[in-house]
Amino acid sequence: MTTFEPTDIDPAADDAAFRLIVAECFGVEAPTFQGEGPSCGHPALFIRLSRCNLTCAKCDTKYTWDWARFDPRQESTKRTVADLVAWATSSPVELVVITGGEPLLQQKRLVPLVRQLLVAGKRVEFETNGTLVPLPELVVDGVHCNVSPKIASFGVDEAKSVVPAALEAFAASGRAVFKFVASSVADLDRIAELADAHRLAPVWVMPEGNTVEAITATTRVLADAVAARHWHFTTRLHVLAFAGARGR
Known part of the structure; x- marks a missing residue:
């Protein structure tokens, strides 16, 4: 895969053409952790981008896309690459999680951001729904993708949320894990079908729920069923630790 060196930085990367639509950034003023997946428990900074191409009923960040309930003028701002890099490099925390919404809707504008974060010594994780084929410039050394395909029980039409070409591109990259939200053992059968059909590995399962009680119960x-399949299991640490408070 391609790697980035300091000489690759585009000197114009912070101009107006490289403004990103951002919902929130957090982890500097109030330190926090990556709450899910392989890096669960690692200190992390979060850049949450606004906008999504899905409308999942069980989404817990609807303020990034549901304009029937939220005002996009209140819930998002445009920030330059230079501004975001300055914010991230003000902290010694190494891991920067770029999430959403669906961050890859803005992936062309993410290329200079990722380049500069890597040059600054950060490592990057994308949280993506896996419906968009990633640009090669984003699937590079220092970048990891937590791909979370949404199944029907999450309140979404799988005709929109399961995109074989995108899933297979992530699988071929060698830089992705596949993190599915599940609420029942029946969901695991559907996850197994998708994993087998598109050669998705490794598989991580995360219990659905936005409260400590719901996560514990699920x-x-x-x-037992996840363990029997020899899959990975992750909790939702941010809900357990911070009761799902926004910005933590």
């Missing part, structure tokens, strides 16, 4: 429903 964990107990799923744990």
Whole structure:
């Protein structure tokens, strides 16, 4: 895969053409952790981009896309690459999580951001729904993708949320894990079908829920069946630790 060197930085990367639509940035003023997946528990900074191409009923960040309930003028701002890099490099925390919404809707504008974060010594994780084929410039050394395909039980039409070409591109990259939200053992059968059909590995399962009680209950429903499949299991640490407070 391609790697970036300091000489690759575009000197114009902070101009108006490289403004990103951002919902929120957090982790500097109030330190926090990556709450899910392989890096669960690692200190992390978050750049949450606004806008999504799905409308999942169980989404917990609807303020990034549901304009029937939220005002986009209040919930998003445009920030330059230079501004975001300055914010991230003001902290010694190494891991920067770029999430959403769906961050890859803005992936052309993310290229200079990722380049500069890597040059600054950061490592980057994308949280993506796996519906868009990633640009090669984003699937490079120092970047990891947590791909979370949404299945029907999450309140979404799989005709929109399961995109084989995108899933297979992530699988071929060698830089992705596949993190599915599940609420029942029946969901695991659907996850297995998708994993087998598109050669998705490794598989991580995360219990659905936005409260400590819901996550605990769903964990107990799923744990034995996930273990029997030899898959990975992750909790939602930010909900357990901070009660799902926004910006933590």
